Amino acid sequence: MFDKEFLFGASISGFQFEMGGKIIDPNTDWFKWVHDKYIQESGIVSGHLPEDGPNYWEHYPEVHDLAVKGNFNALRIGIEWSRIFPRETFEAKTLEDMEKLADKQAISHYRGILEDIKSKGMKLMLNLNHFTLPLWLHDPIKVNRYGDFSQSGWLDDRSPVEFAKFAAFIVREFDSLVDYWSTMNEPNVVANLGYFQRESGFPPSIIRPELWRKALENEIKAHNLAYKEMKKFTSKPVGIIYASNWVDGDESREDAMNLLSWYFMDSIRENMDFVGINYYSRIRVVKRNEILEGEGFKITWKTLPGYGFACMPNGTSRSGLPVSDTGWEVYPKGLYEITKAVCERYGKPVYITENGIADGKDSLRPYYLISHLWSIEKLLEEGYDVRGYFHWSLIDNYEWAKGFTMRFGLVHVNYAEKSFTPRPSFLLYSEIIKERTTEKYKEFIKYPHALVE
Amino acid sequence: MFDKEFLFGASISGFQFEMGGKIIDPNTDWFKWVHDKYIQESGIVSGHLPEDGPNYWEHYPEVHDLAVKGNFNALRIGIEWSRIFPRETFEAKTLEDMEKLADKQAISHYRGILEDIKSKGMKLMLNLNHFTLPLWLHDPIKVNRYGDFSQSGWLDDRSPVEFAKFAAFIVREFDSLVDYWSTMNEPNVVANLGYFQRESGFPPSIIRPELWRKALENEIKAHNLAYKEMKKFTSKPVGIIYASNWVDGDESREDAMNLLSWYFMDSIRENMDFVGINYYSRIRVVKRNEILEGEGFKITWKTLPGYGFACMPNGTSRSGLPVSDTGWEVYPKGLYEITKAVCERYGKPVYITENGIADGKDSLRPYYLISHLWSIEKLLEEGYDVRGYFHWSLIDNYEWAKGFTMRFGLVHVNYAEKSFTPRPSFLLYSEIIKERTTEKYKEFIKYPHALVE
Amino acid sequence: MFDKEFLFGASISGFQFEMGGKIIDPNTDWFKWVHDKYIQESGIVSGHLPEDGPNYWEHYPEVHDLAVKGNFNALRIGIEWSRIFPRETFEAKTLEDMEKLADKQAISHYRGILEDIKSKGMKLMLNLNHFTLPLWLHDPIKVNRYGDFSQSGWLDDRSPVEFAKFAAFIVREFDSLVDYWSTMNEPNVVANLGYFQRESGFPPSIIRPELWRKALENEIKAHNLAYKEMKKFTSKPVGIIYASNWVDGDESREDAMNLLSWYFMDSIRENMDFVGINYYSRIRVVKRNEILEGEGFKITWKTLPGYGFACMPNGTSRSGLPVSDTGWEVYPKGLYEITKAVCERYGKPVYITENGIADGKDSLRPYYLISHLWSIEKLLEEGYDVRGYFHWSLIDNYEWAKGFTMRFGLVHVNYAEKSFTPRPSFLLYSEIIKERTTEKYKEFIKYPHALVE
């Protein structure tokens, strides 16, 4: 049973949703990355372009109406750093200097979005960084193709300060409209996919583990600094949103948990009022014969194919569980376990800030939704302090290097016409929110392969 | 747009739903057929048994509550002839004689079911024969194995009269509780699958086209006679429920339509107040080289594999359309066409009395529902007199020779526990009934492969 | 190691190979069966017709040349009873009476075929009955459709005598050209598929276990009688060709072996000089809850789907083994086991008289061939008295109810042009015959999934 204070909503980000209308934002690392002809030709990215997206920038009232219709009492959105500061802020010393550099139209437009959410009676979580960096801070083509690190994003030691300046500026600007602040979304993914696991197509897509480590360190500094600056202007909770991996497997799993899930959050534990958990699937590991080791890290495990994120799309995992369009195993137990572990380790309130599935046919999503919500309900019964669930996502959107082929929405988007059609899962989610329990659907929880016996 | 008088409901039959509790009915041809060890061993039937069914006999209040929950304003159910008359009625001359032979407990139990439906505010359509015949009239094992035609069902020339006696008896008994009467369900399927197309496993499963014809003639007589008898006791509309085939293909399609869809209904056109259309998929034909001909029929076409009912389960039809668990192509256009043709040919009110899909995963049903309802909505806009839609079915049930493997329910049945869990489609159907239009989901109508582009 | 006396060849039958040219034989039960329009329409048979076959009747020299090219030292063929005696022989009392009824042209043509084989230096095994019966003895349409048992084949108690008369006649006629005689091919399959397991489409396709038993008894009598008659005219070995099932599973397997494999052969053990084993795949059984029992038989087991003959075509069995186009698991161990058991039980010389695979792509046949031959080689090493191997078959042919879709040939047949093209397996078989060992290919024996690791 979810009490009536429990937040039910969905998460939305900037780059993946905003474009699709007249107003485009070409000033991010990702925008340059996905438009680069050689990057496209080499097969690293899909070739789809964010400017063909759902156009949340103009259609936000309609999207918020869908949330209301779905009985949501909360929404999480993001602000694009590059829209507020399209040009570099290195020289700005004060918030007044920042103000001069800020794009007034962008600020005003975002204000409209935030106000609309509040006027529709929903709680608002605002996140300040979701993967993209301003191009003036990070040019991934320079890094990837020419080995030119002059705009190297989180590798640049100036990045923490610049981020903190941006964060403070936004808090001062919008605090009255916001209920929960988050500094950044999945900083670990940015570092990991950018500098180590190349197959995901994340910029700058180079394999140098010491840079992975370096980026991680600057992200930690950035969070800690931003937290302190933000708290000067707000009494609202400030947290972080993290890709909280649940690792199972042999004895090497502990090392993996430490590096993937605990290291970062341990380093900011004093500076977070809540933890946002993003969970999609598990990781299964076994001990590796030859340890990968470098300055500041030691990898003693390897990922087992056929489990968790390492499955064949639309197949069945080695545990016999269904697999999504992205090749991710449906594994609700992992959400239960990681949330419990985070609650116990940090003693902070927890929000599930992302959880969802790429499922164009909407054939697995109903089961995914029920079984993951049921896991939360179980945690609540056991007394864990989980306070909200934001599904990823309300509408289909731009799935980074994979473009528009992966559909995570409760609501289908017709990109050509920018029209929105609820999938059956949307009705199901609305119903569960209304009932505030998965009780009525508990039957399906037993059947891992959705409704088939 | 469906007006508020338009009936939205579901159809339920006797044999497929009632058993599952203590009260079983062993007195039908089908019961003996599916229990026969040799019929089981030879692979003709699944081996599943109706006494493991959903137990509607006892759980009807719960099932009716689900209908109410789903915003239904109508329900169609059936009465089992064999329950009312477990022993032969050949000698009975009057309804008083019939009364003596009737099972009082069965009558009383059915009354309880009917009253519950009415008390929950729904219109009630009552159908008097749904495939099964009393064993005293039809013993399919005798016919199939021993060539003994002494209990040969519709082949027996006494069958029309016996049916009419039963029909009159029931109308006299229950007319005050009923809004729409139907004599029989899909008489054409009973004749066709029993005496011609053996692969369906319908009793008595022998291949003799002249018997197919014979059975059809007695069914026609039975309907006409029953209609007349029933009208003596009721002022409510009396109709028929027919498996209305939509045939497309080359020039031979007309012959096929005549034999499969028009011949029967033309022969009863004076004796029907409405037409009930059951539609699942189409039939595609081409002219055959060698005509099949016999007394009273001439088959000039053959069915094209890869279309309509002749597809591989869970695959894609040759027209690129999705295919259900039973191997039936999703083809909403066929519902539109056959309904239009029936409206124009007979000028009678039409009810869609069955329409649905075997889809254990509930991955095609949402699209199936939307696209077929949309077809009806289009007919209404064009002024055709369609007055109701009964989905097949509200809950999973016993799918004849295929047993419990084929799941047609908007609501999942856990047969072991007799528990009922709404599938996402149930929510979708409820929503459409509430809105009285498919407008909100029209996006999906464009995409034949459900929601995938 | 196979010694140089070991027979390597292939098996050929009448009905499946002979037609395709001008000379057709319409006088068999099977011919009428597969031409019946209602049997075709109901989906029991493929609709393919034997008169579109490979035309062995005229192309035999070319087929025999292929055998020589493939290093064969033996060939098994069959004689069609209906060709020699197109009209009934009930009245004939002596071989002289028989002679008057015999078709001289057919005799002369068969003589040409036999002489050609001998002139090409191959040993000849001649089999006298392969499924088909003369229409005057068996009209399956009468039996199936009208319950008219006046021409009921092996159900007719006159059938054993008629068969023995035919057998004696043929032996007297052709003994000088023949090296090994066989009375009949797979009598158990004729009885089993005709009267019990209906899904195979064998005439007369009715389910009455007591008739199964009856047919079996008459076949036993026919063999015993024929053996005695034949021995009057020949000193060559006379044997039987049997579908020797290898059954594994739980304790019920013994009952199954007794009924399926031992009962028939035990009843003729005094009257066989050798045993011909036809082996394709295994049968896996479990005890059934409710025993099937009738006069003279008791079935205590049921077949497990997913093993042996009960697999999905072109898939993988539940034991992880590859499955052929007919849905038969590749299981060489079964050939080893059944052959060993037959050797030990009867102490007679054994010939593998059929063994092969429907594999249009020739992708499993190489492995099938190697692994089954290796099983024989192992038996030889262990001292078992196996004397020959006849592959089924040299060329593609008419696979009964399945028509031309199932291709069992080492050599591909283009049916339109009656042209013959060796598959790679043909080369492989030729090579093994030349080497007289599978030694060189023993690597592949380890890999059940052909050559893939």
Next chain:
Amino acid sequence: MFDKEFLFGASISGFQFEMGGKIIDPNTDWFKWVHDKYIQESGIVSGHLPEDGPNYWEHYPEVHDLAVKGNFNALRIGIEWSRIFPRETFEAKTLEDMEKLADKQAISHYRGILEDIKSKGMKLMLNLNHFTLPLWLHDPIKVNRYGDFSQSGWLDDRSPVEFAKFAAFIVREFDSLVDYWSTMNEPNVVANLGYFQRESGFPPSIIRPELWRKALENEIKAHNLAYKEMKKFTSKPVGIIYASNWVDGDESREDAMNLLSWYFMDSIRENMDFVGINYYSRIRVVKRNEILEGEGFKITWKTLPGYGFACMPNGTSRSGLPVSDTGWEVYPKGLYEITKAVCERYGKPVYITENGIADGKDSLRPYYLISHLWSIEKLLEEGYDVRGYFHWSLIDNYEWAKGFTMRFGLVHVNYAEKSFTPRPSFLLYSEIIKERTTEKYKEFIKYPHALVE
């Protein structure tokens, strides 16, 4: 019909075949590349290692015996530059200086290999570079990970001279044993996959089209220089082996042919005595909207997925043709077309120096072999000067970044035991070589899906 001078053989290279025993060669770019832990972890390479290979280094007599057994009259092998010169040769001015740096044991061992081929009566084609470069010339990890171009292989302007020195040295050493010399194998693939199409995992795997161009230019210089030096020491024909792409599609195909197939060979046309064509599948292109342009190149087309090299493994191409384990469409027409075009453009003798298929089950290879050989036969009939066919390959081997999963051998390799087992295709190839025509198998040429109709 192939005349008796026509060369039938197979091609073998160094890095992919030699290792597997005690003698490993760690001194190549590829060796370092596939051993790098981060390159392995990122999923760029398979993780398989060449030192687990077939060990041709020690097993060459057995491999050559297989060739003899298969009726081959020719073999193509390669020499590893890094084995002869494990240390840099920049300072060497004369062949005498080179001699001092050369590894005597390696020379002696290669001599043994060459002598064995000659002693077995086969013609020998010797190729001097097959993808791998000595590590002293190319360190791909430095380039990829650290942007350090100090050992950059073909990007280094000293590379042409060093290669020519090596080539001259080898010719002087081995000319008496060699019948045909080739400078390098598929230089275009090295440049293209290394600097442009990253998904193949070729070192150094960076995307910079101007480097692609640069590498190509140095390879051209290297060939031209080497040709001249080699001719000083030999009167045998000296040619090149090229990945001769056949491009079809719209009007942009001409640009693609020019860049991919003609540019390189036009630049060396004066310096080649024959052309070696490597052909596996086609490339299908359409015009691209935005042209990719850079210094010295202009790409006006893009590859169409679903054709040629861009297919799903083991599926069916958009043209309905079968696809191999590597995802390459079986398209024999392309071999015909490219060979014809090369013959006409250059007027030089042509050898098919590679042609084959990754097909672990050996289910497509028979058809692949027949249909491609038939294409050559047709060219011969039309009078084109094609003089030999070397299948890729005689035995399974190390398929670069894909490791041992892709099996191209006519003969299966058990890597654990270093044992060799002929596949059925080996027998087929041997048979065709003996017959010197595909005539007997022409039936299969009609059926693109191997032997299935």
